[in-house]
Amino acid sequence: MKSLSIPSGLAVLCLFQLCLSSCGEDDLKKAAPLSKTDLVLNRDRTIGVEIIYSDSSVVKAKGTAPIMDKITPKNGATYQEMPKGVKINFLNDSLKVKGSITSDYAISKDVEKIIIFKRNVIVVDEQLTFNTEELTWDQNKHMFFSPSGVITKPDGTVIHAVNFSATQDFSVFNFEQGFGETYVDKKFGE
DSSP, rough: OOOHHHHHHHHHHHHHHHTTSOOOOHHHHSSSOOGGGGGEEEEEEEEEEEEEEEEEEEEEEEEEEEEEEEETTTTTEEEEEEETTTTEEEEEEEEEEEEEEEEEEEEEEETTEEHHHHHHEEEEEOOOOOEEEEEEEEEETTTTEEEEEEETTTTTTTTEEEEEEEEESSSEEEEEEEEEEOOOOOEEEE
């Protein structure tokens, strides 16, 4: 039987010492505790997603996303995350595109019934283009909300809007503390 050489013996002794000194009691107290809501029970990934939204059996919108992750946390409140962005086309009764929303990221929360679009969000409609970094759609209220953004109208009017809100079809929109630039017709005031 061969005996261990001195370098091999030192290596084993160092490993033994390392195992004994890995974690002290103080280190465990300093570690951040895991939240129960942070634990993910299940995560399903779908590539090349197409989503159809209908209301009363009428197709209202069609969305696409390169990746959609369906996440089921330990607390059971599932949500879908689109980390590579999403594009949603709004359709009229003839199924022609009448507007769109694009963003670099989106998350759909099932329990709250909201969809949050983030990063480079662009809404295009017949009466406006709205650019923002965050837009929330509340499915219960059938309304869109954004803390701030820029509205551009077809006549060239540009409005910087705070606390923007709009109906689901963007036919009516409101905002606070707006400022911007508008164009007045030459015959204004006649």
